[in-house]
Amino acid sequence: MITVEQALAELFALVTPMQIEEIPLRAASGRVLARDVVAQRSQPPFAASSMDGYALRRAEVEPDAMFKVVGEAAAGHRYNGTLRAGQAVRIFTGAPVPDGADFVVIQEDVTRRGDLITLGHRIGEKDNIRPAGGDFTTGQTVSAPLRLRPADIALLAAMNVPIVPVFRKPVVAIIATGDELVQPGEMPGPDQIIASNTYGLAAQLDALGADARLMPIARDTTASLLRAFELAQGADMIITIGGASVGDHDLVAPVAAQLGMSQSFYKVAMRPGKPLMAGKLGGSIMVGLPGNPVSALVCGVVFVAPMLRAMLGLGQAAAPRRSVPLAVDMPANGPREHYMRASLVQGRVIPATQQDSSLLTVLAGANALLVRAADEPALNAGSMVEVIDL
Numbered sequence: 001m002i003t004v005e006q007a008l009a010e011l012f013a014l015v016t017p018m019q020i021e022e023i024p025l026r027a028a029s030g031r032v033l034a035r036d037v038v039a040q041r042s043q044p045p046f047a048a049s050s051m052d053g054y055a056l057r058r059a060e061v062e063p064d065a066m067f068k069v070v071g072e073a074a075a076g077h078r079y080n081g082t083l084r085a086g087q088a089v090r091i092f093t094g095a096p097v098p099d100g101a102d103f104v105v106i107q108e109d110v111t112r113r114g115d116l117i118t119l120g121h122r123i124g125e126k127d128n129i130r131p132a133g134g135d136f137t138t139g140q141t142v143s144a145p146l147r148l149r150p151a152d153i154a155l156l157a158a159m160n161v162p163i164v165p166v167f168r169k170p171v172v173a174i175i176a177t178g179d180e181l182v183q184p185g186e187m188p189g190p191d192q193i194i195a196s197n198t199y200g201l202a203a204q205l206d207a208l209g210a211d212a213r214l215m216p217i218a219r220d221t222t223a224s225l226l227r228a229f230e231l232a233q234g235a236d237m238i239i240t241i242g243g244a245s246v247g248d249h250d251l252v253a254p255v256a257a258q259l260g261m262s263q264s265f266y267k268v269a270m271r272p273g274k275p276l277m278a279g280k281l282g283g284s285i286m287v288g289l290p291g292n293p294v295s296a297l298v299c300g301v302v303f304v305a306p307m308l309r310a311m312l313g314l315g316q317a318a319a320p321r322r323s324v325p326l327a328v329d330m331p332a333n334g335p336r337e338h339y340m341r342a343s344l345v346q347g348r349v350i351p352a353t354q355q356d357s358s359l360l361t362v363l364a365g366a367n368a369l370l371v372r373a374a375d376e377p378a379l380n381a382g383s384m385v386e387v388i389d390l
């Protein structure tokens with residue numbers, strides 16, 4: 001059995017970054033920017049008032065000074081003249097500051113009668129002017145790769161970039177296997193259960209930027225599995241769930257081999273997730289996940305998510321971990337790296353008491369995986385351990 005680290009290296013070796021596609025900005029949230037983009041304009045494009053008030057000359061500002069209001073500048077409508085000594089222009093937030101003005105007095109500090117204003121006594125140093133290009137200037141870049149968050153979308157819009165180059169979404173075909181499975185909403189027979197992993201995994205992968213597609217459930221026959229693989233053809237990644245172990249009905253490895261899969265590895269020294277396999281099948285990456293629900297979803301976090309990030313040009317890195325103190329004492333770990341369902345409470349981590357890999361309630365109640373190294377000795381409460389946030 002190989003280690004988690006070795007398995008991840010083998011998986012990264014299967015990965016190539018996705019092609020680039022150009023999409024409308026409105027559709028780009030959560031996508032990964034694939035090429036640097038350049039601001040098409042400066043923001044603000046002119047010196048702009050940051051307040052509602054009066055534009056005038058700083059040199060003329062003093063308590064009780066009087067000015068004649070000669071015009072108005074509003075957002076979208078500049079004052080076309082040049083401001084002269086003793087003059088003020090009524091100005092509103094976002095409006096271009098008139099030529100000749102270099103100061104905006106807020107209206108609260110002014111008394112107005114007809115066309116005349118008188119300044120008050122408490123005017124500060126702040127000019128209330130946003131300089132041209134104060135946010136960004138023409139030619140400034142937003143660097144790729146970058147997972148686009150709402151603020152990035154707003155920035156690209158302000159830069160007048162309506163079409164964005166992003167990495168194409170990896171298409172991931174997910175195949176559930178097993179005679180015992182029916183889809184949610186169907187009527188299970190007495191020996192059947194509902195396929196759940198596929199739904200959880202698809203949700204996990206969609207959230208990372210994949211286009212996850214659920215294939216029909218493959219039954220425990222060679223013909224049915226072959227048919228499922230056929231339907232999955234053309235996907236960037238094919239993930240099977242279940243049928244990965246050593247039982248008589250575990251057909252994924254033999255059927256994939258029959259289809260010409262070149263296997264990178266089978267079995268990883270981890271808990272849960274041991275019977276993991278991966279390789280290349282035609283043009284697709286093939287990953288065989290174990291059937292136990294928690295095993296499949298933990299493998300999703302530990303292996304599939306980093307692969308997807310790499311496919312989306314975000315680099316080859318393991319799932320991010322951080323160190324936190326243990327809330328309780330823990331016995332020594334066994335020979336497999338253990339990804340324990342756990343809860344972070346007030347900055348300390350508590351492993352769930354039940355760690356069986358079939359327990360979805362425990363996984364759903366967890367907010368972290370507590371990672372224990374293979375053969376790690378017993379630890380006392382307060383020891384620092386590593387967690388992966390869920």
Ligand SMILES: Nc1nc2c(c(=O)[nH]1)N[C@H]1C(S)=C(S)[C@@H](COP(=O)(O)OP(=O)(O)OC[C@H]3O[C@@H](n4cnc5c(N)ncnc54)[C@H](O)[C@@H]3O)O[C@H]1N2
Nearest residue numbers: 176195196197198242243244245250274290291292293295
């Ligand atoms: N003799 C041995 N038996 C087992 C070993 C072993 O080393 N020697 N490994 C165990 C481990 S660890 C795991 S994990 C499981 C993995 O088995 P498979 O990948 O072959 O999965 P199945 O047997 O098909 O299913 C296991 C379990 O999960 C349920 N399942 C499967 N698919 C789904 C799904 N889409 N949604 C919900 N539940 C699913 C299935 O009904 C089984 O209960 O093997 C151990 N055995």
Ligand code: MOO
Nearest residue numbers: 272273274295357
């Ligand atoms: O490794 Mo299995 O993945 O214990 O549940």
